[in-house]
Amino acid sequence: MDIRLENIGKRYRFEWIFKQVNYEFKAGTGYAILGNNGSGKSTFMQLLSGHLSPSKGVVAYHQAGKKVALEDVYQNLSFAAPYIELIEDFTLLEAVDFHWNFKSMHCTKKEFITLLDYPKSARNKAIKFFSSGMQQRLKLALAMCAKTSLLLLDEPTITLDRNAVAWYVDLLKRYAYAPDRLTIIASNVEEDFQGCTKQINIMDYKVVGKVK
Numbered sequence: 603m604d605i606r607l608e609n610i611g612k613r614y615r616f617e618w619i620f621k622q623v624n625y626e627f628k629a630g631t632g633y634a635i636l637g638n639n640g641s642g643k644s645t646f647m648q649l650l651s652g653h654l655s656p657s658k659g660v661v662a663y664h665q666a667g668k669k670v671a672l673e674d675v676y677q678n679l680s681f682a683a684p685y686i687e688l689i690e691d692f693t694l695l696e697a698v699d700f701h702w703n704f705k706s707m708h709c710t711k712k713e714f715i716t717l718l719d720y721p722k723s724a725r726n727k728a729i730k731f732f733s734s735g736m737q738q739r740l741k742l743a744l745a746m747c748a749k750t751s752l753l754l755l756d757e758p759t760i761t762l763d764r765n766a767v768a769w770y771v772d773l774l775k776r777y778a779y780a781p782d783r784l785t786i787i788a789s790n791v792e793e794d795f796q797g798c799t800k801q802i803n804i805m806d807y808k809v810v811g812k813v814k
Contacts, residue, residue, distance in 0.1 A: 627650075785798070
């Protein structure tokens with residue numbers, strides 16, 4: 603999927619979070635979204651996903667040269683972020699069954715469970731009893747292993763320990779980058795966006811300017 607931003611701006615009340623963003627994200631490329639804490643990285647990611655509407659400008663989506671309507675973007679989207687919740691009353695197996703009903707995946711259910719590297723006891727445990735790190739690994743795996751053309755990851759390693767970060771980097775290399783997939787990662791941690799070849803700093807759009 604390609605995404606074209608035309609004079610995009612987002613504000614809350616009288617404060618502009620960013621403005622006059624003109625940029626094109628191309629399929630087959632990984633992009634890192636940078637910026638100070640509180641600069642608007644998460645707002646920018648939610649705008650790209652269609653969860654938020656711009657205060658100004660146009661966001662256009664194209665798949666294989668054809669325009670994709672905003673209401674259809676979710677079919678091509680995987681998004682993992684700290685503010686996107688899992689259904690915590692599901693057990694792990696129930697969550698996997700539920701997800702497989704809505705998305706095509708790069709692996710079988712059995713392979714996916716193995717990939718998570720959880721204790722066997724986790725399979726029938728409610729997700730609300732998982733640690734924050736285990737929940738984050740599940741979010742990341744569901745997003746990256748889905749056969750979607752748009753992958754958005756916001757602060758992907760925020761609750762992961764060192765071993766889990768290495769697990770994430772391996773998963774990123776295996777699933778995030780493909781000729782027909784656009785991957786966008788918001789973070790200031792270099793490990794988070796390994797494989798990204800382009801960077802955008804939200805701070806460049808606090809004052810009108812161009813990405814260099």
